[in-house]
Amino acid sequence: MAYYRRVGDVPPKRHTQHRDEQGALYFEELMGEEGFSSDSSLLYHRGLPSAIVDSAVWEIPDAATTPNHPLKPRHLKLHGLFPKESWGETDVVTGRRLVLGNADVRLSYAVSTVPSPLYRNATGDEAVYVESGQAVVETVFGALQAKQGDYVVLPTSTTHRWIPEGDEPLRAYIIEATGHIHPPKRYLSRFGQFLEHAPYCERDLHGPGEPLTATGTDVEVLVKHRTSRGLAGTRMVYAEHPFDVVGWDGCLYPFTFSVHDFEPITGRVHQPPPVHQVFEGHNFVVCNFVPRKVDYHPLSIPVPYYHSNVDSDEIMFYCGGDYEARKGSGIGQGSISVHPGGHSHGPQPGAYERSIGVEAFDELAVMVDTFRPLELGEGGVACEDPAYAWTWAGRRAGGTP
DSSP: OOOOOEEEEESSSSTOOOOOOTSOOOOEEEEEEETTTTTEEEEEEEOOTEEEEEEEEEOOOOOOOOOOOSSOOOOEEGGSSHHHHTTTOOOOOTTTTEEEEOOOOEEEEEEEESSSEEEEEEEEOEEEEESSSSSEEEEEEEEEOOOTTTEEEETTTOOEEEEEEESSOOOEEEEEEOOOOOOOGGGOOSOBOOOSHHHHOOOOOOSSSOOOOOEEEEEEEEEEEETTTTTEEEEEEEEOOOTTEEEESSSSEEEEEGGGGGOEEEEEESSOOGGGGGEEEEEEEEEEOOSEEEEOOOTTOOOOOOOOOOEEEEEEEEEEEEOHHHTTTTTTEEHHHHHHHHOOOOTTHHHHHHHHTTOOEEEEEEEEESOOOOEEEEHHHHTTEETTTGTTOOOTTSOOO
16 A cells, blocks of 8 residues: 555664663564565564563364355355454354355454453454444554445554443454555555545555554563464564654555545446455455445346456445345344355345335445455354355255245
């Protein structure tokens, strides 16, 4: 993201001496992507950012997956994963449950009312969608305010923690990449500025406004990372608090973006899913379906046509409004529909006809399309509605009406 930001106290020239009022040097840290060849930021610490005093194994949440075999569409009810009595016992980091995943992206869900530990995901960027509730997300760059409808985009290896606020539990839908998450290239100029046809722009991205400058010693940070055998976790104990940053500048930092600031693109006839795209990663895209006026051709059919995902799995998370195409399927708030490559899908029976003449849709959904098959995580297996696959035919498994 080539959008420059400067926060706190930084020197006039990079890689030069920067001292406090007593003359002590601050320690400059470059945080950058793709081996010094992509976006980066420079952070200025009071203490050594590399000084650790302990390292031990952390058992990460269950990351095992099960193939979608035999192949079928699925309906996952995420709100059933966290009963109310568990909200004060789990946090958004250690309590998240894997719903779907492959080698490129993992989709998890968490509900919590308690702060998380300090955490760093060294496997890839995270885009966390806040379904409901609100939180302060403290990061090494500063704090972010997150509320319902916000994406919180956290670059790889950003040390942070989640602190829920208010009376409502924080419900978080976590999109975790193996790599980076960024705006689609077609929205950007060759220099990185958002173009006029993009459905959002730099004004809609909200980064930290000031550093936290926290103090402390022997501070534990949970780190998720990769090994030759897959994902692993480590508890690192830092000699000084990682949030001892007095200032930073650059083009790499966490930010929030509200789904309510996404401006929908519509047309006379039904527009294909790429018009809804908000982010992309390696082998996957993220799309927003927001309240909007729909097709205005006099003979238009506003709900989607039936379609086969030849090259991708389509994952829709329903998080607001009334999704017309899925009426009669059992899908509601907090549902995920899994429509895999190799299966033709579309509106539920009756929705095709009912949509004729409709002028607007009041719906809110986050879609992830992947270009490699997704498998079910333990959370996905635990909350599946087994009747969904047969709802188009109006029958149960095995053909019983």
